[in-house]
Amino acid sequence: xxTQDQLKQQAAQAALDVVLPQLQPDSVLGVGTGSTVDHFIxxxxxxxxxxxxxxxxxxxxxxxxxxxxxxxxxxxxxSTLPFYVDGADEVDHQLNxxxxxxxxxxxxxxxxxVADRFVCIVDxxxxxxxxxxxxLPIEIIPLAREAVAREIRQLGGRPQLREGFITDNGNQIxxxxxxxxxxxxxxxxxxxxxxxxVVTCGLFAIAxxxxxxxxxxxxxxxxELQD
Ligand code: 5RP
Numbered sequence: 067x068x069t070q071d072q073l074k075q076q077a078a079q080a081a082l083d084v085v086l087p088q089l090q091p092d093s094v095l096g097v098g099t100g101s102t103v104d105h106f107i108x109x110x111x112x113x114x115x116x117x118x119x120x121x122x123x124x125x126x127x128x129x130x131x132x133x134x135x136x137x138x139x140x141x142x143x144x145s146t147l148p149f150y151v152d153g154a155d156e157v158d159h160q161l162n163x164x165x166x167x168x169x170x171x172x173x174x175x176x177x178x179x180v181a182d183r184f185v186c187i188v189d190x191x192x193x194x195x196x197x198x199x200x201x202l203p204i205e206i207i208p209l210a211r212e213a214v215a216r217e218i219r220q221l222g223g224r225p226q227l228r229e230g231f232i233t234d235n236g237n238q239i240x241x242x243x244x245x246x247x248x249x250x251x252x253x254x255x256x257x258x259x260x261x262x263x264v265v266t267c268g269l270f271a272i273a274x275x276x277x278x279x280x281x282x283x284x285x286x287x288x289x290e291l292q293d
Pocket of ligand 1: 168174
């Protein structure tokens with residue numbers, strides 16, 4: 067029986083198997099944030115000559131990439147990323163995601179938006195029939211905290227400030243329990259992102275993942291939407 071951390075390591079290895087054969091010496095890879103991605107970065111370290119550099123979605127991942135001898139570029143220096151590899155807190159079968167458990171959701175969404183393909187790596191505990199059990203992280207401008215919280219309550223959510231946490235962008239996070247997306251996560255994403263003071267919410271549904279690699283006791287399940 068593999069532990070959750072061993073399953074995360076398996077998912078990271080599966081992502082490396084997908085990505086590595088397609089990288090060129092001048093490729094720049096988008097890299098997400100979290101404990102699953104930490105495994106991916108550790109695996110990448112032994113292949114650092116197979117690609118040029120990475121763009122990172124957090125200070126945490128930047129430090130780990132640089133410690134592994136991988137060059138980290140600013141996103142402004144890069145116009146194309148063949149892949150973005152990242153974990154998630156929830157994934158549904160349409161490859162909609164909830165992200166932001168690690169608080170890096172805004173940079174994650176930005177880097178993902180530039181990539182040709184978002185490869186999501188998770189252990190099987192993250193795969194759900196419908197998004198909504200994991201409290202939705204929302205990055206907010208601190209001045210707007212109470213104003214945003216009131217709007218969120220109107221939507222049926224129960225916002226809670228992530229105490230003592232400041233994002234890499236200098237903002238705060240509200241974790242919101244109790245939201246029901248009614249199978250319309252993209253509509254909710256737009257609605258929440260539209261509240262003044264919200265930087266972004268952790269729903270990745272307007273643009274979800276292209277491929278999810280889900281590690282379970284029986285092996286890797288590959289979820290991919292047909293075009
Ligand atoms: C960070 C994220 C992570 O991808 C998400 O929290 C999953 O983390 P882990 O791989 O540690 O389970 O969205 O903002």
